[in-house]
Amino acid sequence: MNRRRIIHRSDANQPDIVKALRKCGATVDIIGEPLDLLVGFQGKNYLMEVKPDAKAPLRPSQVEFFQTWRGQKARVNSVTEALAVLGIRDSLG
Numbered sequence: 830m831n832r833r834r835i836i837h838r839s840d841a842n843q844p845d846i847v848k849a850l851r852k853c854g855a856t857v858d859i860i861g862e863p864l865d866l867l868v869g870f871q872g873k874n875y876l877m878e879v880k881p882d883a884k885a886p887l888r889p890s891q892v893e894f895f896q897t898w899r900g901q902k903a904r905v906n907s908v909t910e911a912l913a914v915l916g917i918r919d920s921l922g
Contacts, residue, residue, distance in 0.1 A: 839865065842907065843879045849908040853917055863894040864902060870915045876902045877911060 843865065847857050855870040864878040876898075878891060883906055887895065895902060905911040912918070 840879050840881045840885075842881055846877075846879055846905065846908050846911045850911055850915070853912065853915065855915065863890065863898075868915070874901070875914055876900070877914060878902070878904045879911075880904060880906050882906050 839859070843859075847859065847866065850857050850866075850868055850870075853870070855868050857869075858867040859865065860867050864876045866875075866877040866879065868875040868877060878887065880887075885906075887904070895904075903910075903914045905914060
């Protein structure tokens with residue numbers, strides 16, 4: 830599958846979050862726009878924006894996306910938060 834990728838800088842915690850999601854059986858595609866991750870889990874799709882902490886600002890395009898998107902979307906700052914979006918308690922240790 831050949832997809833055009835938008836090159837963007839990922840946050841330092843993104844690889845750990847992606848690894849944890851995949852370890853739980855999710856498929857993860859790093860899409861970058863409008864949010865960082867497209868996650869498939871148990872027949873559902875999730876959009877996640879990864880930020881290093883709760884104080885890190887969203888880009889203006891992301892603020893607009895969060896305000897206007899009528900589907901699921903989540904901002905996550907940690908593995909625990911990302912797993913919670915999928916309804917998984919963080920027991921990966």
